[in-house]
Amino acid sequence: MTGGDDITARKTAARKAAFARRRLARAEVDQTQAVTALLDVLAPYEARVLAGYMPIQTEIDPRPAMSAWAAAGRVCVPVIEGPGLPLSFRAWHPGARMVEGPFRALVPAEGEDLVPDVLIVPLVAFDRKGFRLGYGGGFYDRTLEGLRARAPVTAIGFAFGAQEDAALPREATDQPLDAIVTEAGLVWPGSAG
Numbered sequence: 001m002t003g004g005d006d007i008t009a010r011k012t013a014a015r016k017a018a019f020a021r022r023r024l025a026r027a028e029v030d031q032t033q034a035v036t037a038l039l040d041v042l043a044p045y046e047a048r049v050l051a052g053y054m055p056i057q058t059e060i061d062p063r064p065a066m067s068a069w070a071a072a073g074r075v076c077v078p079v080i081e082g083p084g085l086p087l088s089f090r091a092w093h094p095g096a097r098m099v100e101g102p103f104r105a106l107v108p109a110e111g112e113d114l115v116p117d118v119l120i121v122p123l124v125a126f127d128r129k130g131f132r133l134g135y136g137g138g139f140y141d142r143t144l145e146g147l148r149a150r151a152p153v154t155a156i157g158f159a160f161g162a163q164e165d166a167a168l169p170r171e172a173t174d175q176p177l178d179a180i181v182t183e184a185g186l187v188w189p190g191s192a193g
Helices: 003-028 032-045 063-070 139-150
Strands: 075-079 088-092 098-100 106-108 118-121 154-158 179-182 185-187
Touching (some): 032 063, 032 154, 032 185, 063 075, 118 139
Parallel strands (some): 154 179
Antiparallel strands (some): 075 088, 098 106, 179 185
């Protein structure tokens, strides 16, 4: 096996285990505390454009936080433009007409394209160093790399505590998160806790 094949196999195994943990957490965890913690972490960015996401499968649901933000600020959600491309972001508000996009994620049927300053990032697994494992398409890694090359952005992972994986496989192209919010607490990469 080559190095590339090895990391692919390790990521596939980590994804499978994390999906199982996330499925159990989704059934057992009250998400209210996580949403409250997410709003607390977002509070310093109140005048900024926020990117959330429409949850798929068993992802933790950021929509209550997005709806609260939309009452006074601008919110957008990711749109997959195609394989190997970064995400674009379309304006969203509660009640927006949604259509199914790639991976069965809902996207606004129409709306202005926005550039987010702060992103709530979905994930399959995460570690305490701020790295995440996604679905394998590299969309958020490409997107964060491009956004960060233009201006400072803040990327906040949102997950169940059960999705933590201390042995998360990483590649040089993986973009770190600035924080991860879970119902079990906050992870601040680079801090002692």
